[in-house]
Amino acid sequence: MKLEDYQLLVHLHHYKTIRATARNVLISQPAVTQRLKYIEEYLGAEVFIRTSKGLVLTPEGEVVLEHACALLASETQLYNQLLRKKETVSGTLSLGVSSLVSQHYLPHILQRYTTTYPDVKIDLVTGASAEIKYTARDYHVTIVRGEPLKGYKCHGLFDDPLYLFDTVKLDGRSERPFIEFKTDADYQKLVEEWMLQQNKIKYRRTMKVDQFETAKQLMVTGLGMTVLPKSIVADELWDLPHLPLYINGQPMNRKTWVCFYEETSDLPQVKAFIHLLTSDSWRGGNDA
Template sequence: MKIEDYELLLQLQECGTIRATAKKVLISQPALTQRLKYIENYMGGSIFLRTSKKLVPTPFGEIVLNHAGNVLQTEEELRQRLAQTEGRVSGTLSIGASSLYSQYFLPELLQSFTKEYPNVTIDLVTGVSEEIRQSADDYHIAIVRGEPLKDYQSLHLFSDRLYLLDLLPFSKDVERPFIEFKSDPDFQRLIEQWMESHPSLLVKRLIKVDHFETAKQMMKRGLGMTVLPESIIQEGKDDYEYQLLHRDGGAITRETWACMKSGISHLPQVDAFIKHLTEEGSK
């Protein structure tokens, strides 16, 4: 068995079908089916039950899949130890990052990082901060918004002031739709507290979208008002009506953090990324 065979088994488990897996790993369905047949013959039993909807691991297959995960984890740990011993910056760097940071900051950062460290493989997962928090143990570095992760080493990246924006002038007499977007509970709590302290703001909470960029585009077309962080509207906010959110005499901000488990920065690729992150942030 090759490492690629174990990786393929886990891809099949994740994708659930031959078709979806073949599309993801960029090989034909017949070739994939043939490879799975070879692996099952080698192992001596059926790993998946083929149903009309998806592949279901058999009890035999559950043991094999668990072994596959252990093999890949051991292989990665070996590569990291060897790289650390030789002082090379290589191996896999796993990052879980909030959607906003991933869209507006991470592409440029990873472009310069991978140019400087071409032997590092980036394993990136994005989502709202709450999703990244819940799976933080899966990553070398978790980049989250709001509060830093407890019991993690945390590097503060930046503060983001929050603004209420609308294409039309704000009015105490005209009720306007408020555009909400999917976010984590911490952000929602900030918005709710601010709105409760401004009862004169007339809003209709009728529009809910999946992403902050969708809310931004709808606001730009006059469909309602929304609250957005400064980092994504900094250059164009003068084109709209805007109001900085305040509380207790100060601006309401949203913090961004890079969080790591204790000792993880000893890995060369993690140490290099944190240094790169710090250097780029200071420019």
């Protein structure tokens, strides 16, 4: 069996279904099914059984998965040890980055990093912060919003004030549609707390969209109000009616963190990337 086969077993156990595994590792469902069939035939044992709740390890599968995890960990340890002995910064840098950061900051960050360290290969996954946090163990470095990751070393990158935007005056005289977007629980909790405490703005919850950018575009066309973090507000939007969100007299902020394991932070490519982020030199013309 190849290392990729052991990694596939770990992914199947993590994502619980063949469909979810195929979607997240970018392999077709038939290919995943065929590979799992080959693995089980090779081992002469059934690794998973299919249930209404997804894939469940058999007793034999538990032994196989434990071996797979140990083998992959040993391989990673060997690879990291070899990298530490190299004088040049090279190897692979695996990143899990929140969608907002990846859209508005990451291109500039990676441009600076890859220009300085052209021998490093970037392995990048982007998504909602909740998704990145859930799979954080798969990356050298994660950049997430909201709460920092427990068990990781985390540095705050910037605070992102929240604002309510609309195309009409925010005077509370008329009820306005409120445009929500799918987000993680931390952000949803912030907005919900503000809604419960404020009594000036009248709203009705009529729309829920997939992400910040969609909510912003709907707001700009006059379809309702929405809450946006400062980092995604273009200069022209500041001409629209807006107000900062406060709770208990304090401005509401969403914090962005860079998190990593202590034991892998001394890898040359990881150390260089963390230094770039924590030195603030990546900001350039960006105003967080």
